[in-house]
Amino acid sequence: MLNKTTTLTEFLLQDERRFKKATGNFTLLLTAIENAVKIIASHVKKSGLVDILGSAGTTNIYDEEVQKLDKFSNDILVETLTKTGHVSAIVTEELEKPELIKTDYGEYVVYIDPLDGSSNIDVNLNVGTIFSIHRKPDNIKSDADLLLKGSDQVAAGYVVYGPSVMFIYTCGNGVNGFTLDPSIGSFLLSHPDMKVPETGKSYAINESYYHRYPEYIQKYLDFIKKEDEETGKPYTLRYASAMIADIHRVLIKGGIFLYPENSKSPNGKLRLMYEVNPMSYIVTQASGSATSQDNNPLEIQPKSLDERTPIVLGSKKMVSEFLSFLK
Ligand code: P6P
Numbered sequence: 423m424l425n426k427t428t429t430l431t432e433f434l435l436q437d438e439r440r441f442k443k444a445t446g447n448f449t450l451l452l453t454a455i456e457n458a459v460k461i462i463a464s465h466v467k468k469s470g471l472v473d474i475l476g477s478a479g480t481t482n483i484y485d486e487e488v489q490k491l492d493k494f495s496n497d498i499l500v501e502t503l504t505k506t507g508h509v510s511a512i513v514t515e516e517l518e519k520p521e522l523i524k525t526d527y528g529e530y531v532v533y534i535d536p537l538d539g540s541s542n543i544d545v546n547l548n549v550g551t552i553f554s555i556h557r558k559p560d561n562i563k564s565d566a567d568l569l570l571k572g573s574d575q576v577a578a579g580y581v582v583y584g585p586s587v588m589f590i591y592t593c594g595n596g597v598n599g600f601t602l603d604p605s606i607g608s609f610l611l612s613h614p615d616m617k618v619p620e621t622g623k624s625y626a627i628n629e630s631y632y633h634r635y636p637e638y639i640q641k642y643l644d645f646i647k648k649e650d651e652e653t654g655k656p657y658t659l660r661y662a663s664a665m666i667a668d669i670h671r672v673l674i675k676g677g678i679f680l681y682p683e684n685s686k687s688p689n690g691k692l693r694l695m696y697e698v699n700p701m702s703y704i705v706t707q708a709s710g711s712a713t714s715q716d717n718n719p720l721e722i723q724p725k726s727l728d729e730r731t732p733i734v735l736g737s738k739k740m741v742s743e744f745l746s747f748l749k
Contacts (some may be wrong), residue, residue, distance in 0.1 A: 428611040430456055430589060430600045437593065447508045448577070448593070451530055451555065456589065456609060458502040459551055459581040462495045462537070463602065466583040469543050491543055492516060495536035495551065503532055510558045513568060513695060513727050520568055520727065530576075531556045531568060533696040538580075539664025550666030551581040554700035565727055572699030572720035580666045580700065590616070590673070592707040597673070613674075618710030621739040622676025624660040626668035634684035642747040665692060669701050669735060673708055678736035678744060683715065690732035694724055698733045711741035716748050 434449040469491055496516035503509045504521070510528030512521040515535045533554040542549050555577040556570045579591030587602035589609045599613030625646060632640060647656040660677070662668050668679045681690045692698050702712035702719045712719050712735045719733060734744055 430609040430611075433598065433600070433611055437595065440595065447506075447527075447529065450506055451503070451508050451532075452577070452579075452591070454502040454506045455499070455553055455579070458499045459587075459589065460602070460607065461498050462491075462551060463581070463583055463587045465491060465494060466543070466549060470546060492537040492540040496534075499534055499536050499551070499553075511562055511568060515693065515696060515728075520565060522562065529558050531558050531562075531570070533700070535693070535696045538666050538697065539662070542662070542664050548582055548584040548662055548664050548667035550583060550664060550670075552578075552666060552696055552700050553580070554578045554696055554703070568727060569724040571723055572694070572702060573718075575699060575703050575720075578700035578703040580670075580704070582666050582670050584667065584670075588612070588670070590670070590704065592704050594707065597704055597708040599673075616673050616708045618673055618705060618708045618737055619676030620737055622672070622678070622737045623654055623658055624671065624675065624677040625657045625680070625740075626659075626661045626671070626677065627680040627682075628661060628663070629659065631684050631686070634686055635682060636684075638747045639680075639682050642744055645747070646743075665697055665701065669705065672705065672710065672736045676737040676740070678734065678740040680734045680744070681732065682734065683732040687730065689730040691730060692733055694719070694722060694729045694731045695727055698731050701735060702733070705735045709738070710736055711738045713741060713745060716745060 431453060434452050438449050493516060496514055500512055500521055503512055504523050507525045508528055509523055509530050509532055510525060511531045513533045535552040537549055538552050539549045554575055556574055557576055559567045561567060577591060577593040582588050589600040590597060597616040599616055600609035601612040602609050649656060660671060671677060672679055681692050683690050698719050706712050714731050714733050719731060722731060734741060
């Protein structure tokens with residue numbers, strides 16, 4: 423049996439057959455996201471040439487206005503999701519207000535971080551796209567109707583634009599990873615049934631904020647850097663300053679990612695609706711742990727669409743070791 427020949431579309435259709443009442447609309451939605459991220463990937467790969475092609479706010483050699491990559495990514499995702507007709511609203515980090523879409527059959531609402539870690543573009547480091555999919559609430563009369571808990575997500579995923587482009591998603595039946603084969607333009611199943619290793623050797627946190635962290639975080643950081651052969655300490659610091667890259671490492675090798683509360687940002691920096699919820703859903707679906715100051719982030723009732731929340735994600739044993747410092 424040839425391996426790695428299952429495309430994302432084939433996998434989605436097989437996955438969909440599990441749901442007897444499936445209508446194919448979910449597959450259409452994920453395929454729209456797939457098409458959008460392929461376009462984004464091709465522009466990310468050329469980003470180093472933007473100055474030759476024309477930097478944001480100027481026109482390129484084809485005399486076209488060149489957009490900043492995060493705005494471009496947002497526009498592509500909004501356009502492709504709208505065209506499906508199956509999306510009633512899009513909440514995105516790039517827009518002040520939700521994009522409400524007139525459609526007679528929009529059964530989904532999508533929350534996106536179109537280009538997470540976009541400051542990495544200029545130094546040619548990993549960036550990504552994060553998405554979270556909910557069923558449309560009965561009515562969408564105001565933003566309040568879009569404040570849905572992470573535990574209500576029907577699907578979540580991210581795309582990491584790195585040495586290879588990978589598409590990782592869950593719809594509640596485990597986590598699967600697909601790698602883009604640029605020679606055929608298809609995402610192929612490369613990481614079936616991904617599981618976060620029980621423990622790991624690395625930790626990801628912005629250590630430069632050490633003196634801003636509460637005492638229990640400082641004590642935890644001091645502890646994991648002390649020599650202790652038996653427990654494999656000190657842990658190794660690996661921080662990509664792009665959540666998708668740091669959490670992708672956790673999915674592959676185990677480890678722990680922390681963006682906690684600190685004296686400058688009492689709720690941390692990461693957004694609940696389109697960063698914390700989708701990534702917590704993915705990590706927990708892959709048998710890892712997620713905590714927000716000892717609460718389940720997926721059970722937080724959002725108070726605003728751009729709400730931030732502290733988050734720690736990773737290998738079960740490492741997250742419980744972290745929590746022992748909180749208690
Ligand atoms: P800091 C990227 O800007 C981002 O939103 C996340 O992807 C990343 O984990 C975090 O911010 C990095 O923030 O404060 O360490 O620069």
